[in-house]
Amino acid sequence: MSGDAGVVEGPLHGYHHETYVVPLPGRPGEAEPVRWKCREPRPGLLWFDRRCFASEEELLRALQGRIEGIPDLIQAGSAGLQRFIEGETLGTLYGSGGGIPSSLLGQIVSLFGQLARVRPDSLTAERTCTSVYRAAEGDSDGFLERLILFTEEEVYQRNMPDFKGLFCDLGLDEVSFEKLRECVSGLTRRPFHLLHADLHRENFVVDGMGRLWTIDWELAMFGDPLYDLATHLYLMRYPRDQEDLMVEQWCEAVESESVVPGSSDGWEKDLPKLLDFKRAQSVFTDVIRTALSLEEEERTADASLLARAGDRIRQVLSAATVPLGIKVPAEESVTAALGRWCEERAESAGVMAGAAVPGGA
Template identity: 30%
Template structure:
């Protein structure tokens, strides 16, 4: 079977796992099962994108063991082939907000430690405009700049919805002055998308998927966005943070908890904006149960952000559904 034939089988498959940027299809070949990863052409880019995923996988392999093995890359048509990892997606037995097995916590912190030990010259190249290592404030502003761009892109189309949902005209004003206060830390390779759907657990070992959003940046951001997306119970969040500070070299973890809180606050604001747009676009094609799930989840995200904006966190799913009715009925 050629790589193009493999791609054709994946393209025609009915069953696939899709994120925001890629469609993943498991295909059985004479040499074993593989995962064919096909970009979604119509995906709206709402995250900072620095490297191509195959660049990351090829560079981090000698330093990080539990990542997909890259088998093939095609530019035209665009797709990748990874080895298929058998196991359970963490979210399938430990959904967001619930406790995570202790071995997974250890594996997450071990991964973060492995990543900071990759020398910069072994990582993919960063563009000239990228903040220099140690410029944590510049890195934070870079992240916020993308969030500001997303808000500006959809501001006119969603003006009434944003206002009714409580998203301010300048949603980043509450974090903007705080970037100057960030502690300088040396940069490292970051996964930047470590959440329960990107982890597969097999034989008490955790594998880490989806490296398309990997960055070169402040390690405090890695654990901040991880906490935002994992939604750990408070005791586990504290345990992960303690292990992180104990295991990683101190120069990567130095700084007050305020630095962590700032990154988390930014992600909560970004999530309220981005997911209002993403979820609204999914409503028309969603089933009733899917719509209820999306609207309920968005209400929680918006209420979390509203606390940062000093607004009452009193949006109900019913109110969110009414505000997004034009998209639901499209």
């Protein structure tokens, strides 16, 4: 595409996609080449979140002119390219747990207001989520139940063959999901609209003019608007005063911009429940990712490595004791459980390698 393979950058760092940046001649009025990104999912990866749209690029095309600060797109042959946003991520500029300038906070609030105007019947982008995971309009309880069901079936049960022993050692089982449902049920009905569903600091890019851009729309869905706020708060880790301000301004934005009133109804009661769900959901994803990171390190006998991994797992377990109805195992118990899992994986890999070699034991 560029005419010079030497100017192509990549693959860029990222978990889910292999991404390359390609400079192409600018459009009329643009003197300099413009950089575009070409990416596709990495094969063989674990996915822990629902995909509700057939194509992120198709969604972005449908949102042009409706949502500000999203990447432009061009079609280059069979490849759909997103414009590479030049700037720094919010996480690079303002790390997790720190406050952000009011000008940027205001732009995030404005984004929520724009999302509130995009109703399920007003968007042409193809949706692929099955009826099993799609709740009826306004059924916030049903929406959350389907998120729980996805975590239970596609994260917990699907990975049971590889992680059953570790889950058991950490006190995670089917009862955990029963407790979670009891803890978070009874949500107020709210009209559904478009959710980004992954608004964290690395998905915001600040350009040289101080404008905020929102990237990575692949987890977008239609659903309870309060879930988008809960996910945002959970991932951003605002200081308490700024978190309170965001909640206040979010309520004003979605109520004033939403096509249907009531987007913030019952938030005082329901926001803690949705945050509890996010804490519970993270337990299963973080346990799997942390264990796999040990396997990738290939230094599983390193006691300090196991200890650090055990500490990460105990932190996520501690945050979810109430919604999952669990007790956090002692530090040495978690470390020992991770050690056993690593040993079992190594033994299993050895058996499979032996079976693949003629005459192997």
